[in-house]
Amino acid sequence: MQVRLLKEGYKKDEKLYNAFIGGSLSNNDDFFSDEIIEIEEAPDFPIYMAKGSEEEKKVDYMAAFQAISKTYIKLDRDIHFNERFWHSLLVSEKREFLLEKYPQITENYNEFSKIVIKDFDWENYIYKCILAVEYIGDSVELYYEKETYYDLIIENLDLFNYIIKYAIFRNGQFMLKILTIIKQLEVSEILKAKIKDRADLGKDERYGRRVIFELNKSYPVLMSPILDVEDLKVEFIKALSLYYDISLLESQEQTVS
Structure with missing residues (x-):
């Protein structure tokens, strides 16, 4: 053709x-x-x-x-x-x-x-x-x-869209590691949910967007695109904890391990 x-x-x-x-x-x-x-x-x-x-x-x-x-x-x-x-x-x-x-x-x-x-x-x-x-x-x-x-x-389309907005995160290995972490932690529903009771944030902020925002903000001090899955998971949870009570996730991690 x-x-x-x-x-x-x-x-x-x-x-x-x-x-x-x-x-x-x-x-x-x-x-x-x-x-x-x-x-x-x-x-x-x-x-x-x-x-x-x-x-x-x-x-x-x-x-x-x-x-x-x-x-x-x-x-x-x-x-x-x-x-x-x-x-x-x-x-x-x-x-x-x-x-x-x-x-x-x-x-x-x-x-x-x-x-x-x-x-x-x-x-x-x-x-x-x-x-x-x-x-x-x-x-x-x-x-x-x-x-x-x-x-x-x-x-996790909302998170996917947010990731591909950033040139530093627009690579397959980083995306695959993020998806693997989401699967392991079973946090899809959390990540696409709206953040409530945070007047300092925008009207339509989502947990997943803020996680990527925090990873981007810490770059290049934290080279998140090249971290291995386990190290990236630590930083992922740390970023999520700024907006979400992760005690349940921590309990889940301890149970799995």
């Missing part, structure tokens, strides 16, 4: 949206450059998981992880992290899929921008899924173990 790349500046051009909705966009020289990327296959997968029930979101995330791990992740990294490649692929080859899966994009340009040509950063769902697949795929070999870690990411 040949993916012809959009011309620069396409995200500010509402004519692109009108041509996409009207079905006249494909191979239109007004929008596409002469640059072409060759790929072998391009399966459909969910690209937007902001709406729906928790179970629906989980199904969509797992479908995205599987499609990306089987195909797109095998492309060169400068392709699968190329914003223009993804937006070009979506508008030129995925129109019917997108209209069926996300009919709200026909309502207005803002919905289209939010779902189809969203900036390719930590808030973009394709970007998140690629990072997750890279992190787990590079470090975990057995399929059932990958599924376990994918489940942990889905259960």
Whole structure:
């Protein structure tokens, strides 16, 4: 398959949206450059998981992880992290899929921008899924173990999002160690819960965000990205203890040991 790349500046051009909705966009020289990327296959997968029930979101995330791990992740990294490649692929080859899966994009340009040509950063769902697949795929070999870690990411999306905002934490080994600690301590529900009775914090602070905030604040005095799991667990619990009564966790640790 040949993916012809959009011309620069396409995200500010509402004519692109009108041509996409009207079905006249494909191979239109007004929008596409002469640059072409060759790929072998391009399966459909969910690209937007902001709406729906928790179970629906989980199904969509797992479908995205599987499609990306089987195909797109095998492309060169400068392709699968190329914003223009993804937006070009979506508008030129995925129109019917997108209209069926996300009919709200026909309502207005803002919905289209939010779902189809969203900036390719930590808030973009394709970007998140690629990072997750890279992190787990590079470090975990057995399929059932990958599924376990994918489940942990889905259960801890708020924390995952917060981690990938920080460049120093954006690596697979750190993410895998954090997920391992969460699994060992069984703290998923705690980490995504809102912090109450702390007037000094924001209105929507979560325990998991504050843990990562504390680890980031202590860097580089504390080189948390390169600590082993056990040492990182100590620092993780220490950071959590600043906001949460960890006596129950400590009791659990003593029971396990």
